[in-house]
Amino acid sequence: IMYTCIFPLKDEDDEDDDEETTSAVTEVDNAGRSTEYIPGDLPTDEGPSTSMHNLSSLPAKELYKVHLQKQIRKSDMEMDLIQLQMEEKRLSIKKATLEIELLEHRLKEIKNELHSRPVQTI
Numbered sequence: 001i002m003y004t005c006i007f008p009l010k011d012e013d014d015e016d017d018d019e020e021t022t023s024a025v026t027e028v029d030n031a032g033r034s035t036e037y038i039p040g041d042l043p044t045d046e047g048p049s050t051s052m053h054n055l056s057s058l059p060a061k062e063l064y065k066v067h068l069q070k071q072i073r074k075s076d077m078e079m080d081l082i083q084l085q086m087e088e089k090r091l092s093i094k095k096a097t098l099e100i101e102l103l104e105h106r107l108k109e110i111k112n113e114l115h116s117r118p119v120q121t122i
Helices: 012-031 052-057 060-116
Strands: none
Touching: none
16 A cells, blocks of 8 residues: 655744644654563554545645554564564474484483393393
């Protein structure tokens, strides 16, 4: 999906609007981010309704704000996916390590069993 936004030239009256938009995007950015994985840890503030009918009636700043919020949610989901994949790989490595230890233990048992048997001569 591609959004095209045409921003009007800045008036002195628009300065307050820019600050509000910037702070709203920053709040969403700071709100949903965490360093540890928590399933479903996504911001739930949808902001304005994002149906196709409503998107076409939004002003450019609001449309861009919605776009940025969706990008942030997408990035958060991608980070969650990467964390899950890393956890899966970590568990696979742990499983392989435990299997190696089990095989080494069995090998030692077999060696001890062979050494403890009396030698048979024919």
